[in-house]
Amino acid sequence: MAQLTYRAAVAATLAHEMRRDENVVLIGEDIGAGGVFKTTKGLLEEFGPTRVWDTPISEQAIVGAAMGASMAGLRPVAEIMFSDFYATCWDQVANEIAKVHYMTGGQLSCPLVVRGANGGGLGFGAQHSQAVENWAMCVPGIKIASPSSAAEAVGLLAAAIRDDDPVLVFEHKALYGSREECPDGEHVVALGQAAVLRPGSDVTLVGLAATVGLCRQAAEQLTGDSVDAEVIDLRTLVPLDAAGVLASVRRTGRVVLVEENPGQLGWGAGVAAILAEEAFLDLRTPVARVSGRNIPIPVAKGLEAAVNPSVERVVAAARSACDTAGPAAEMIRN
Amino acid sequence: MAQLTYRAAVAATLAHEMRRDENVVLIGEDIGAGGVFKTTKGLLEEFGPTRVWDTPISEQAIVGAAMGASMAGLRPVAEIMFSDFYATCWDQVANEIAKVHYMTGGQLSCPLVVRGANGGGLGFGAQHSQAVENWAMCVPGIKIASPSSAAEAVGLLAAAIRDDDPVLVFEHKALYGSREECPDGEHVVALGQAAVLRPGSDVTLVGLAATVGLCRQAAEQLTGDSVDAEVIDLRTLVPLDAAGVLASVRRTGRVVLVEENPGQLGWGAGVAAILAEEAFLDLRTPVARVSGRNIPIPVAKGLEAAVNPSVERVVAAARSACDTAGPAAEMIRN
Amino acid sequence: MPGPGMLSEERAALQRYEQMVFIRLFEDKVDALYRQGQVRGPAHLGQGQEAIAVGVGSVLQPGDYSIGTYRGHAHALARGTPAGAVLRELLGRSGGICGGKGGSMHITSLEHGYMGSYAIVGAHLPIACGLAWASKIKGTDQVTACFFGDGTTNIGAFHEAINLAAIWGLPVVFVCENNSYMEYTPISQVTSVPQPAADRAPAYGLPSVTVDGNDVDAVREVVGHAMETARGGGGPTLVEATTYRHGGHSAADPADYRSETEVASWKERDPLLRARAALAADGVSEEDLEVVTARASAETQQIATAALEAPALDVESALVGMWSDGSAQWRN
Amino acid sequence: MPGPGMLSEERAALQRYEQMVFIRLFEDKVDALYRQGQVRGPAHLGQGQEAIAVGVGSVLQPGDYSIGTYRGHAHALARGTPAGAVLRELLGRSGGICGGKGGSMHITSLEHGYMGSYAIVGAHLPIACGLAWASKIKGTDQVTACFFGDGTTNIGAFHEAINLAAIWGLPVVFVCENNSYMEYTPISQVTSVPQPAADRAPAYGLPSVTVDGNDVDAVREVVGHAMETARGGGGPTLVEATTYRHGGHSAADPADYRSETEVASWKERDPLLRARAALAADGVSEEDLEVVTARASAETQQIATAALEAPALDVESALVGMWSDGSAQWRN
């Protein structure tokens, strides 16, 4: 076991997978110098320029080249520095990579990974702070992972690289500095399995990436109100562990979905819709969501905090769901 | 009143608005020749090349130029021939147009429209058949309209052009040939107001663009089962007439959301989530969705039909919601 | 089969001619079936442009990659893709090369190295780079040929792809089929240089290479040379081949934005007539040439008959095949 | 103010020098405040590149547009944007030019014709086309200046924008600030031609235009000429100005991928030293030059003090201002 930061966990996993499989090659901007988030540090030195390919600022070429190479049998891992930049190569991701296996009747496959920094909290502004895993969830044919901790970064990235389908890995930039014990050697977290990080009986808090931390903190605070919250880390959106969430919600009867996506249309809406269809009888209170506000993300500290989800908002939503003496009381039927 | 096809309604409205306001200019591929869907027929002839601008195949330049021109006071209407191609200029739409007003503290505005052909049903395949209004709904800062008929095409497009914010208009390509009486002269449908096309008391069917027709047909069929369905045409996703849908659902207690978006994450999930949060006590049965399957769209006729929503699926969902003697019975609590 | 008395190069030339004739008749047949309402979705045909697909195809080796567009029937067929499976794909019958999921715009034959037809303009140029990049990394001597149109030279993906191929010295030959039109708009009206591809080559440190795209031998020579360069580690070439599509942008397009004289003048330069004249000049008999045409015609007819009789697709197949394990589950 | 006895062109030259000095000191101050943790988010500074912003700014007329990137402080200031409002924006204090919503990467001043700083590489080149397109449609004689870096020449939006500007003859001057690096990667390593912008100009039917970007007078002359061409209906120019950033890609970047000798050699070519030497050669006294520096320094200090004392932002302002009516309602 080694203490690793989330960013080092990414670099270590890339190295591990590159040692394991010579078909794993890296492509991206400034990755040779270690990457702007230091997630590829040391890899050019270890693997040389035939495995680590520095590119021009050409996101379409980067992702398109990864696609072509994967069709020819390699397992490229492309970096999109900030996930907001997916917009500059969205055709390659949404229209080509996601569809080519299906539309060729299964002839071509894309065992590739695209990874990069996602999410807000660091004052990077409207064009460098978005959580855009909802964009990807709109498009059938791509898998979506988003680790909430260093150890998960290891396990999910390894699984993504080994998967025979295209996987987008959304690393959360506010977590890069977070540190945790990471298993040595092989550590692979199967895609499509949510983790129950804290069992609880009163309310289910569901998070992804950075919002998992909000859920955990909220759960701590809620113990003060004698609310016993279960915390679920979704880990992947596609495949989605709907059964895991449903099982928890059926037990607790209450749920707060905590997403950084704008509530207008984020993964929280996707999960809420499933609950509304399939856990309707089991819910004791309405589904609650804590989402990013439906607004671009501002830079100034207080302003950004007002837009992004917060522990306070999670606690309030959970309390309102559980507080049988409060305003939610009349809404509880069972 | 004139009988117009949906495609002619688009052309007529563009002409009407161009006559009304000389700041309205058109930009797009092959629009001078009338456009591949004939939605700009006759406009180059009437308005000349200083109002109708034929472009190279350069979607980023098209949408970016529209943005810049709108910042300088024009009211450009850009055509993106097939909405799938938004992927090639998604940065301009999602990261620039949607955000520039907010991130400049209100200094710059983008009173522009981007319009084009959306949706499936004609065998155009995975890259030319998507309903991608869900992509746009993921991004705060853009308005979204999608007319279900020729008269609505007139009213919503006119409203979009006159709006001071950016509006994406998703015309449904399977509706272009549909024909209807359209009001002469001014006809503007305010953005953000859903229409109740058929009042009913048992179940609310909510559609958008081509799925409105599915809802109407389903409502007809359901009368045979003595089910009185209310049909709502959402018309716009942003602004969303959530109040209109909530009011209907509070009355009927049952809802089927009928979307062409993949159910994985489409507007149906967005509306379902709102209902799960805000109409929980009023729902007599679980929220039901009929969505596009979570798969790319195939070409062959029967295959495409199996992926897209159908009248049969709407009828079945509505029946299941209403059939108190059937398997949904035990789910009805009120 | 060309007569046994012929020299082998002469035989090969006659085979190329036969391929061109076959592709022409195949496209004509698709056009006819389209008009009968048998082809679902759009069909972008390539009559008039056969010399490029066949010329390039003739210098590709087995194991090489090629990749093209929605106007891709010829490119698939020129690699040996079974025409029956292509036609069944267009008709939505069982036995289609993509199982009815791809249709006309997405014809693909992995087995023949034809790595797909793509329907978003420009999108496949970066993908072509990726194929060539894989060959470079693996150290094989495979070459990738990438077909695209004149209109494609104005989209961003073109620029990013050619630059990447150039800096990495990728073994890819970009073949621009300049047929003078994007859809309805003349390319000259929307392009800042007269030769949309060749005049851009220097912007990537590449020489300007043009070829008469209606002359199959010229295409062979120029592209063959580019391929040998690529195979030898000399990097990419951007070739502009001048040609013309006899029909509209797609089978649905009457193409009345073009003058009759323009169309007529290009039909005089029909690549099939040119190839036939060249063969005749080289001493191939009228009889041998007629045999070729008759055989291609019979084959087309036979393929069409069989395709129209093929069983319908299993509709349930629509709901599988999204993931590489054959499934389409996105949640549990 | 430069002394009253000076000729007006000499006074203007001294004013330009003062603007360059002020921008340098402003950026130095931002750097210092960044190091103190006062600046939230990234700050991309432009020390070393001042001659381009000031040279171009000096030939723009009121009413003209300019547009730039995340490295945009200089471009905003060179149009007359109040430095205090820029600094408050960076510090997230009230009175910021974008209300604290934009920050360093999105400095904008509509009032001064500076139509925004954009943080996605290449995105603003099409927008610049749109500004110029509007001028053309309205028949005004406004010109748009569009700043971007060498790294930007390899992204698709660059290609689409320059082609569009060229075919429509738009009144826009594209100014590439070639500082030899994208972020950490030397531009030569990822670009297929030695001069990333100038060597691409012919691909759009435009002449290759280069200028020493550290010589404010040369920039004035070359860009001024391009602007007159644009204003007179002669269409766009693509100018490549060679320069160097003294610091890292952003204030957080130690830039240890560059050799000390490389940095030192460029610091010898510092545009401020060059301008100062030119002024001295033209007879401007040391005293006048020192006055300029002292004034710029005092102003920077005063602005910083005021900005640091400015009240905090109203946090609620985050939740409004998405739509042009000032609201942010997306549903009822």
Ligand SMILES: Cc1ncc(C[n+]2csc(CCOP(=O)(O)OP(=O)(O)O)c2C)c(N)n1
């Ligand atoms: C990004 C994108 N924009 C527009 C289209 C619509 N479209 C399909 S083919 C075509 C013209 C392409 O012209 P060219 O590259 O010359 O190829 P050709 O059709 O002449 O073979 C257009 C505009 C598209 N498929 N993709």
Ligand SMILES: Cc1ncc(C[n+]2csc(CCOP(=O)(O)OP(=O)(O)O)c2C)c(N)n1
């Ligand atoms: C599409 C996109 N890709 C990558 C980035 C990250 N990025 C920001 S600045 C930059 C380098 C830009 O280089 P250049 O154009 O030379 O401008 P400079 O920073 O040198 O002024 C990169 C790669 C981005 N902002 N947008």
Ligand SMILES: [Mg+2]
């Ligand atoms: Mg063409």
Ligand SMILES: [Mg+2]
């Ligand atoms: Mg640079």
